[in-house]
Amino acid sequence: DVKVTQSSRYLVKRTGEKVFLECVQDMDHENMFWYRQDPGLGLRLIYFSYDVKMKEKGDIPEGYSVSREKKERFSLILESASTNQTSMYLCASSFFLGGTDTQYFGPGTRLTVL
Amino acid sequence: AQTVTQSQPEMSVQEAETVTLSCTYDTSESDYYLFWYKQPPSRQMILVIRQEAYKQQNATENRFSVNFQKAAKSFSLKISDSQLGDAAMYFCAYRINTNAGKSTFGDGTTLTVKP
Numbered sequence: 001d002v003k004v005t006q007s008s009r010y011l012v013k014r015t016g017e018k019v020f021l022e023c024v025q026d027m028d029h030e031n032m033f034w035y036r037q038d039p040g041l042g043l044r045l046i047y048f049s050y051d052v053k054m055k056e057k058g059d060i061p062e063g064y065s066v067s068r069e070k071k072e073r074f075s076l077i078l079e080s081a082s083t084n085q086t087s088m089y090l091c092a093s094s095f096f097l098g099g100t101d102t103q104y105f106g107p108g109t110r111l112t113v114l
Numbered sequence: 115a116q117t118v119t120q121s122q123p124e125m126s127v128q129e130a131e132t133v134t135l136s137c138t139y140d141t142s143e144s145d146y147y148l149f150w151y152k153q154p155p156s157r158q159m160i161l162v163i164r165q166e167a168y169k170q171q172n173a174t175e176n177r178f179s180v181n182f183q184k185a186a187k188s189f190s191l192k193i194s195d196s197q198l199g200d201a202a203m204y205f206c207a208y209r210i211n212t213n214a215g216k217s218t219f220g221d222g223t224t225l226t227v228k229p
Binding site: 004048056090106108 | 120222
């Protein structure tokens with residue numbers, strides 16, 4: 001079974017702090033994604049990556065950056081956390097080829113910025 | 115830009131009965147895929163069912179089936195013989211058939227199953 005893990009289930013940070021959210025997958029997937037999930041807004045794509053050191057902006061990249069130094073690991077970085085970044089963050093991974101690939105999701109990190 | 119609309123924020127169904135969740139999408143593409151994902155409370159999101167746009171036959175997975183109307187850009191999910199474990203938030207998603215393409219998700223429908 002595919003396993004996607006995220007470094008923390010719950011995280012509390014203060015405004016202005018630098019925040020790292022880590023995601024690791026064990027199925028050798030090329031694609032990795034970061035979403036944020038907010039009530040009434042569904043899932044919104046922040047960034048995705050289809051190869052090591054490659055990244056593409058999603059729909060809401062402002063205030064975020066990402067890093068993919070190894071194929072299995074995709075990090076989301078909040079350079080200076082703000083209260084409007086309080087949210088549930090979901091990581092996902094999938095194979096590169098074709099459109100039928102299923103996305104496999106991690107358990108999510110609920111981030112609170114005070 | 116592609117959009118996915120789920121017009122029912124909340125739905126409820128009696129155990130053992132059938133419920134249909136609605137999804138519409140907007141796209142100018144002809145080759146794409148559609149998905150329904152399930153997110154149980156405090157658990158990971160998982161795929162329920164997928165549909166290739168070039169296939170006319172509706173996808174089926176056990177108690178889950180879809181009604182895919184390509185011309186109407188409609189993709190509803192039918193859950194038959196509902197079970198308590200079906201209670202979850204359901205997301206409809208769209209993806210163009212291209213390598214490394216991104217998916218667009220709807221806002222989700224919360225399904226409650228009453229015993």
